[in-house]
Amino acid sequence: MLRALLGAILAFGVALQPVAAAPVTVRDAFDRSVTVPAPPQRIVAIFASNVEMLAALGLADRIVGIESFTRYPPEVLGKPLVGGRLGFSVDEVVAQRPDFVVVTPSRQAANQLVDPMERLGIPIVVLLQRNVEEILSNIRLLARLCGVAERGEELVAKLQARLDRVEQRVAGLKPPSVVMITGRLGNGLLLVTRSGTYTGDAIVRAGGRLAFDGGIIAQVSPEAIFNSDPDMLLFAGTEKDMKELIGRPGWSDMRAVKTRRVHATSRVELLIPGPRTIDGIEHLAAIFHPATPSQ
């Protein structure tokens, strides 16, 4: 009760003085309580999604470190690299003298960085994106932490309005069953989008339906994909790679291939959980339900 009251007072205070350097406390995806004493000015942002969210909030100039697979937006590309495929360097992060670090638990990032940053007293937030809603709440959380809460609300409201328009557009239409291939492994197995992920959620929001759930393991054999007999086959990648895949034995017999309902989709829109995911959902909706006029 008291905590709720304090929270309300605090929220009121923050709302009144958006620029004042009051400490902000949030709960992150690991249920850690993270406090920044003042809006951070030197941010190390690990992974494209976190960089894109900050950039969408107009905070790209505060980013002082990225990892080597971050390719967007252009203004962050020259920033110092603090890690890459082989993992992340505590030394290199600290060398940027950050006052805030944001990571997503992938490629060892959280495992390697949370503990040292906590010990050094550098606020570090871990963000997860299991569905589209969490992408929006991550944007809000970053905005609050960085002292631009209002900007965050505006951005989220805009994105939400676009999601609502897609929802209205596909409401009542029969969802096609969909398999989306997101990767190919050397041994011939394929990675497919599962439910319980933001990409799976994006497919559902765009008016589709996952043809089968990958089960406990994300890698499936082509056979399992043939058997699931989806209405539509999506390939996250280039048209050329997609044609190469469906040109292989067996694929031409698939109903989706015969009926020419095979589409290459953008990897950056659907496999980076940031603002561009909303673009991806709009594009998917147009693929799933082409009869309705595109917005």
Added chain:
Amino acid sequence: MRAWPLLLLALALSIVIAACAGHDWATPSDLFRAIAGATDLRSRLLVEWRIPRVLAAALVGALLGLGGTVFQGVFRNPLAEPYLLGSAGGAALGATVALLVPLAAPQSFVLPVLAFAGAWGATMLVIGISRVSGAVDAAGMLLAGVAVAAILGALRSFLMLALSDETVSLQIVLSWVLGGVQTPSWPILGLLAVISLACLMLTMVLASRLDVLGLGETMATAFGLSVNRFIAFAVLAGSVVVAAAVAFGGLVAFVGLASPHIARWLVGPLHRPLLPASALVGAIVVTSADAIARAALPPAEIPLGLVTAVAGGPFFILLLARRLRT
């Protein structure tokens, strides 16, 4: 006995160099300032992160050196090594179960216990297989070890694929499997130091009987050693040591193999000097390898197990070649 000052000096030197090494190299005077209590970010990085990690690496190396010496002594096999005999693989499987399978007991308790159970179970299995098949020689034991390690590795991989939450737990397990010293907090480092000292004492108790066993089972029996009971006890002790090393350092290959050999060149084959010497060599090797892992490819950090495997693999091949020729 000139080897001891040399070893201690080398260890001190490797610890200082390793504490300086990183993407951002520190000087010894930086280290001194940090230890003296400077509060800037870089000094705190050194004191809270790098120095505990370097010391933990040294202790993990010492444990691996001890474990390797015990196993080589028990099996009278210069190619015996925790990593190759399946005990490290068993410990890793136990640890994977502890990390991934939801169990009722707290992880801090379950993890070392399961790591030990895995190390011990796997080693006993290897001994059992080589005994039953009548192949108690070096090659037979190694082949059994390879087979058991492969099975354990497959089980571990399956658990990782099936049970892990890709984003969180898989990465913790993966960093274990690839070998890498976790940076302990200072109290945990103290605990590791106590454990390492206890392991040294435990293995020293075995020293004279390991020497006797080295004369051959018949001879050892003639000297009044209850061979089977002693081997069972020594394997148990070795498994405790390996489990402690794996719990703090993951799967670090070949250190347990190489350290006793290097130590033998320096102090001879008797176990009383060999065990502490081997621990020192292991500490020097892992401290140096960990420094390379951290500093070689900035900004990334190479898993420690890969560094020791790349450096230690050729060493193993050399030993194998020499042994096959004799």
